[in-house]
Amino acid sequence: MLFNSYLFLFCFLPLCIFCFRIASVAGSSRMAICLLVFSLIFYGSWDPSALLLLLAMVCINYGLAQMLVQLANDPRRKWLLTLGIIINLLPLIYFKYSGFLLTNIAYCLDLKLDFVSPSLPAGISFYTFIQIAWLVSVARGVNNPEGLTRHMVFSTAFPYILSGPIVRYEQLGPELDNLRAPTANMLALGFSLFSVGLAKKVLLADSLAPYANAVFNAAEKAWPITGTEAWLGSLTYSFQLYFDFSGYTDMAIAIGLMLGLRLPENFISPYKSTGIVDFWRRWHITLGLWLRDFLYIPLGGNRKGKWRQYRNLFLTMLIGGAWHGAGWTFIIWGALHGLMLTVNHFFRAITRDTKASVWLASLPVRVISIAITFFCLNFCWVIFRTPTLEGALNMYGAMFSGSLQSPGALGTLAGYLPNHYFNDVFGLIILGVSAVIIFALPSSHEIFSQREDAPKPWLHFRYTKTWAALAAFLFFAALLFISRKSAFLYFQF
Numbered sequence: 001m002l003f004n005s006y007l008f009l010f011c012f013l014p015l016c017i018f019c020f021r022i023a024s025v026a027g028s029s030r031m032a033i034c035l036l037v038f039s040l041i042f043y044g045s046w047d048p049s050a051l052l053l054l055l056a057m058v059c060i061n062y063g064l065a066q067m068l069v070q071l072a073n074d075p076r077r078k079w080l081l082t083l084g085i086i087i088n089l090l091p092l093i094y095f096k097y098s099g100f101l102l103t104n105i106a107y108c109l110d111l112k113l114d115f116v117s118p119s120l121p122a123g124i125s126f127y128t129f130i131q132i133a134w135l136v137s138v139a140r141g142v143n144n145p146e147g148l149t150r151h152m153v154f155s156t157a158f159p160y161i162l163s164g165p166i167v168r169y170e171q172l173g174p175e176l177d178n179l180r181a182p183t184a185n186m187l188a189l190g191f192s193l194f195s196v197g198l199a200k201k202v203l204l205a206d207s208l209a210p211y212a213n214a215v216f217n218a219a220e221k222a223w224p225i226t227g228t229e230a231w232l233g234s235l236t237y238s239f240q241l242y243f244d245f246s247g248y249t250d251m252a253i254a255i256g257l258m259l260g261l262r263l264p265e266n267f268i269s270p271y272k273s274t275g276i277v278d279f280w281r282r283w284h285i286t287l288g289l290w291l292r293d294f295l296y297i298p299l300g301g302n303r304k305g306k307w308r309q310y311r312n313l314f315l316t317m318l319i320g321g322a323w324h325g326a327g328w329t330f331i332i333w334g335a336l337h338g339l340m341l342t343v344n345h346f347f348r349a350i351t352r353d354t355k356a357s358v359w360l361a362s363l364p365v366r367v368i369s370i371a372i373t374f375f376c377l378n379f380c381w382v383i384f385r386t387p388t389l390e391g392a393l394n395m396y397g398a399m400f401s402g403s404l405q406s407p408g409a410l411g412t413l414a415g416y417l418p419n420h421y422f423n424d425v426f427g428l429i430i431l432g433v434s435a436v437i438i439f440a441l442p443s444s445h446e447i448f449s450q451r452e453d454a455p456k457p458w459l460h461f462r463y464t465k466t467w468a469a470l471a472a473f474l475f476f477a478a479l480l481f482i483s484r485k486s487a488f489l490y491f492q493f
Helices: 006-026 028-044 048-070 076-108 124-139 148-156 169-177 184-220 227-258 285-296 306-324 328-351 355-360 363-385 389-400 425-440 444-448 465-479
Strands: none
Touching: 006 028, 006 227, 028 048, 028 148, 028 169, 048 076, 048 124, 048 148, 076 124, 124 148, 124 169, 124 285, 148 169, 184 227, 184 389, 184 425, 184 444, 184 465, 227 363, 227 389, 227 425, 227 444, 285 306, 306 328, 328 355, 328 363, 328 389, 355 363, 363 389
């Protein structure tokens, strides 16, 4: 059951909101039970066996948390927490990395191995991180177990169970304590934001997908690609991923609003970043914070000198790359981001409190910084998208050493795009529209933040007929194309 499916839009979500409001008459505890029941139905619709694994992990973590509370001021508490983290990681390692690890071991030992990788349970990468964060917070005394039902509601809530945001209990716990029937304003705000997210996914990301797929599939098969096609293909994927993930985030936060929950922001115009450090404060924000709090800081953070800091940054991003997928391409992508973060931090350190910092803050230099940062991001998304290193090398070869056009039809559009990966002008139009939306318009967070000082007041959400008409238009326009059903890209991670 996808957020962008007729079943979810016209059956599951309306029924959930209706039952949620009915349950509000009986108090917040009944509303929590209602949310839990619908969340289990939602997750179970993907795979009942995966639901059993999720429930087992939730119960195990709750039991471990109870033991951690009982072992307060006991030296064994540290070892129990370590055991709990290992228990959480074992299913993730088995389902996500067993095939990759065994294949590489067999290659190194020159063995023939007939192993079929198990199918990846939906959302396991996300709920594993949620459980680890909760367990660590209990061990640190930040949170306490407040009943198995409460923990199950927090751990399985359908707005974020599949692809985030990666919520913390300290963020959502107060929301669960004060569950109330959503007001008309929250429903209006939620529906409007959901419509924007749905439009991003269906009208933009899914429209860009065929062009990106055509170019990257050609690179994987070593088919001819001109430099122009390679660059357009890489840009198309960068924009597709942007709208796919941004659209999911908007829909998740919007569903939370329609249920009276305020989920943490996860995506704030990341392609407007002036550096890689800035990018990771805008892209998948909750993942970046998780990596900082549970990897970078425990490794030592910046407490033991600059070189240790740079090492910790690199290792954190290397692990972050591996979290996205079991493959060398993801590990290299993480290493590239680790390297870029290290360079960016070094540059910021040597220019801090100097005359250069004033010059760097000027508008022309900021625009150049955004362009350079986006070039680096687009370069890295290539290896993130390609399944194999050979495919990535073919793409990079076409981008940086290939001819921009074929020998025939020089100076014409057909000369630059001779292989029909962009078989109509629509692909170029949607690419241009996407660029304008990404770089010229404010993010959903800025538009729907309800701040009085929000930028571009004419685009700030208001409870008006104009906004109602715009939301309805986007919603019904997206409905026309939902039949080309496609899962969100981050589901595979």
